[in-house]
Amino acid sequence: MKGFTLWFTGLSGAGKSTLAEQVEQILLERGMKVEILDGDVVRTNLSKGLGFSKEDRDINIRRIGFVCHLLTRNDVVAISAAISPYKSVRNENRKLIGRFVEVYVKCPIEVLSERDVKGLYKKALKGEIKNFTGVDDPYEEPDNPEIIVDSSKETVQESIAKIIRTLELMNYIPASDSENEYSAEEEEEIKQRLKALGYI
Numbered sequence: 001m002k003g004f005t006l007w008f009t010g011l012s013g014a015g016k017s018t019l020a021e022q023v024e025q026i027l028l029e030r031g032m033k034v035e036i037l038d039g040d041v042v043r044t045n046l047s048k049g050l051g052f053s054k055e056d057r058d059i060n061i062r063r064i065g066f067v068c069h070l071l072t073r074n075d076v077v078a079i080s081a082a083i084s085p086y087k088s089v090r091n092e093n094r095k096l097i098g099r100f101v102e103v104y105v106k107c108p109i110e111v112l113s114e115r116d117v118k119g120l121y122k123k124a125l126k127g128e129i130k131n132f133t134g135v136d137d138p139y140e141e142p143d144n145p146e147i148i149v150d151s152s153k154e155t156v157q158e159s160i161a162k163i164i165r166t167l168e169l170m171n172y173i174p175a176s177d178s179e180n181e182y183s184a185e186e187e188e189e190i191k192q193r194l195k196a197l198g199y200i
Contacts, residue, residue, distance in 0.1 A: 166193075
């Protein structure tokens with residue numbers, strides 16, 4: 001199978017890393033080569049010294065995109081799990097990489113605040129933390145992501161089933177013989193989305 005990039009985007013705490021890790025396991029079990037580029041890990045190793053200005057955020061996301069591009073062209077599945085708040089840079093990466101599947105992990109701020117064990121959202125909402133994405137720094141939702149999951153309404157397994165089935169229908173990953181974890185209605189919804197985006 002050819003490589004591709006699975007690009008998770010969404011606010012902090014929405015569940016990007018959790019989904020990325022579980023999708024990685026499924027793809028490894030299906031015999032694919034997979035690498036995850038997690039936002040926090042990349043900032044420690046590849047983007048040390050960058051701050052959180054728009055320019056620095058853009059540089060960070062371009063670096064992740066470049067690594068994903070190299071992996072993809074060498075038939076590895078690159079999974080990015082970074083907030084990547086700005087549409088323009090995500091779209092730059094889409095153009096650079098080509099085989100690019102955007103997964104928007106939706107979750108309202110109210111739910112994220114409740115989930116937030118570190119209390120970062122509450123501090124940001126009180127103005128104690130500045131430049132916090134989704135509070136006083138913008139997060140631009142994708143216009144036409146290939147996949148939308150809503151972690152405030154779906155279980156992790158439901159979201160993963162949607163991601164995996166979409167990748168199967170795009171012929172990006174081999175199909176499984178195991179029992180489907182989604183309904184005929186969900187299958188039809190996925191197909192309609194892919195038709196609208198011109199994949200099938």
